Amino acid sequence: MESLSEVALTEEERYRLLVDAITDYAIYMLDPDGRVSSWNPGAQRFKGYQAAEIIGEHFSRFYTDEDRATGLPARALRLAQTEGRFENEGWRVRKDGSRFWAHVIIDPIRSPSGGILGFAKVTRDLTERKAAELQLRDSEQQFQLLVQGVSDYAIYMLDPDGYITSWNSGARRIKGYESSEVVGSHFSRFYVEEDRAAGQPGKGLEIARREGRFEKEGIRQRKDGTRFWAHVIIDAIRDTSGNLIGFAKVTRDITEKVEAQQALNQAREDLFQAQKMEAIGQLTGGIAHDFNNLLMAVLGSLEILKKKLPDDPSMAPLLDNAIQGAERGVSLVQRMLTYSRKQNLNMSAVDVAQVVDGMMEFIQRAVGAEILLETRFPDRLPPVSTDPLQLETALLNLIVNARDAMPEGGRITVHADHMDESAEGGTGLGYVRLSVSDTGQGMDEETVQQATTPFFTTKGVGKGTGLGLSMVQGLAEQSGGRLMIESRAGEGTTISLVLPATEAEIQAETAVEPVDQNKPDLRQGPLTVLAVDDDALVLMNTSLMLEDLGHTVIEAYNGKDALDVLRSGREVDLVITDHSMPRMTGAELAEEIRVAWPSLPIVLATGYAELPAGNGRKWPMLSKPFTQDQLETAIVLAARNSLEQNL
Structure with a gap:
């Protein structure tokens, strides 16, 4: 072929x-x-x-x-x-x-x-090529519609130098600019001035260029100048040859998320603080109970010792100094109990102007001659509902703090006004704000936030317990009010007790009613007193004071032993019992006695002030640590109550 x-x-x-x-x-x-x-x-x-x-x-x-x-x-x-x-x-x-x-x-x-x-x-x-082109065009159109339809994200393109080449509807909604306003401009316009000065826009592009991606959260700025929290992603875009042709930038407004997280963190912090304060309060109440028992033994023993020792001028100052120190301990315990909300308040209607006026002479001596003390009260001010003695202590705390804030002298102003707010409980009478203002050093915001924290103090070691403002806050809240602190560093401080106003009448102080000569007076002869306390030191001290008053004492260390004594048939004229005892409290013991021996007088003593709202209020109370005179007065009141109930 x-x-x-x-x-x-x-x-x-x-x-x-x-x-x-x-x-x-x-x-x-x-x-x-x-x-x-x-x-x-x-x-x-x-x-x-x-x-x-x-x-x-x-x-x-x-x-x-x-x-x-x-x-x-x-x-x-x-x-x-x-x-x-x-x-x-x-x-x-x-x-x-x-x-x-x-x-x-x-x-x-x-x-x-x-x-x-x-x-x-x-x-x-x-x-086939045309079909592929049509498909690509349709895909591009769909993608364009998708990008434009996304309103929760700002999605736009940047050229390699960071200039904007496209703009979607989400970018318009989040940042506030129309496409014609930003296309062709540099994306750094969205950064706040501080970040632009630090070169943040360029750093973001450089990281995306080098690593292919940049992601961060930060503050960005809208067209109207407002700021928002943004989550930003910048992706480098390269052609088939690997050459950089620009960047894809996605921004999301996460302001609500950040604020919600901050609110959650604050709530957690508040909860932690509340739990911490509750734990400290429980601990404080327990310590105060034990400390009151110790002070009871110390004060009572010192008082008996002072009566029994011969009149020795060299010894008397030492005893007085020891008693004064113990009494300062009592004051500290009262503050701790008030902070832990375990100090019972004797609520009554109080004229704050009258309270301040009655304290002025003492306060002036306390602040010294370098301090100018002023008072300013309106002509008509409604009474408040609080404990008058605790109010005096709180006011003294505030004035002493104001004095200590002005070591070189200054002016303290005690003033009050009627706040037209509806008090809790629906009284609708508003509040009375009792304020102490000074011209002293003032406090920064951080110190103000910590001022009422127990044991926090700006004073030197040994010059403050850190419980003064906690005690004042405790009094305000137990009275149904609140504490307000206004202060700036170098501009002085104003601390206000906001207490609920009341319509109750102010009770005038009256002398103790003399004993009716037609009724038996338990002080005329020795009594047989059943003393009940689970603390041996306190029981011994109470027995010594009773015996010094001429009474016979039968001791019991718990409620069961006390009931056994009464059931044995021994004659008892009066029972004085501690409240906080294991297995059977003093109030429960008193209730048992009231049922079986209804005419027997009872005195409840407590260093914890944690009495039940009902039965615990039926008998005279004696707060630990108590003096011999207070003990004798409680015996007289218990006898009167018992006689009146049985007449």
Whole structure:
């Protein structure tokens, strides 16, 4: 068989073989009028016509009706003839009527003299590419709609230098700018001045450029100047060659989230503080109970010792000093109990102006000559509901604190006003604000926040317990009011006790009613007193004071022992019992005695002040530590109550 190389072919035959071998392109000839004069296998493959069917037909049959109506076939030939080439893409029609996307080139074929012999037409089927482009365009449109539809995120593009190239609706909503206002400007405009000065925008882009991504939370600025917390992500965008073409930036407004977290953290801190204060309060109450028992033993013993020792001028000051120290301990315990809300208040209607006026002489001596003391009260001020003795102690605490804040002298003003607010409990009478103002050093915000914290003090070691303001706050809250502190460093301090006003009448102080001569007076003869206390030191001290008063004492260390004594038939004229005892409290013991021996007088003593709201109030109370005189007065009152109940 002869090979092709062995066959002598003309140049025209070689071109014919080449054209016929091409199946991916429709390559055919048109005469000067546009009629098909040749047809290759590629044209046959994707146009669907056999050569015999199409040769001699006008090429416009491949065009759509719309293109033929606009004269596109004739225009294509004319452009090819005048400009030397026509190239275009568009829809074409196959034999079966289906359409395909074609890339068309028409070149004129001229004779050596320049005349038109016809046209060479090359058509390529780009339907798949067109479909891919349409799909890509649809995808891009959908993505654009998606990005524009997101309003909770600011999504926009930056060029490699950080200038904005796109802007979505979320960016407009969050940042407040229209697209026309920001496209083309640098994204650093959204940063606050401090961050711009620190170079934060450039650092973010550099990290994204180097690592591919940058993420951070921080403060950003809106068009109107307001600030918001933002969560920011910057992603580097690179082309297929790895070249940086820009950045995608996503910003979310997380202000509400941050504020909610801050509120949660504050709530947790408040809860922790409340739990800590409750724990300290429980501890303080327990310590105060034990300390009261110790002070009871110390004070009582000192008092008996002072009475029994001979009048020795060298010894008396020592005893007085010891008693004074113990009494200061009593005052400290009272503060601790008031802080821990375990100090019972003797609530009554109090005229605050009258209280202050009665204390002025003593207060002036306490503050010294370097301090100018002023009072300022309105003509009419309603009484308040509180404990008058505790109020005096609280006021003294505030004035001493004001004095200590002015070591070089100054002015203290005690003043009050009526606050027209509805008091808790629905009285609708408002509050009275009793304030102590000084011109001293003042406090910064951090110190103000800690001022009422138990044991916190700005005074030197040994100069303050740190319980003064805690005690004042405890009194205010137990009275149904609150404590207010207004202070700035270098501008002085005003601390106010806000107490609920009351309509109750102020009770005038009266002397103790003398004992009715027609009634038995238990002080006229010795009594047999049953003393009950689980603390041996306190019981011994109480017995000593009773015996010194001429009474006979029977001791019991708990409620069961006390009941056994009474059931044994021994004659007892009066019972004095501690309240806080294990297994059976003093109030429970008193109730048992009231049922079995209703005429027997009872005195309840407590260093804890934790009596039940009901039965514990039926008997005279004696607060530890008590003096011998207080003990004797309690015995008289218990006897009177018992006699009156049995008449």
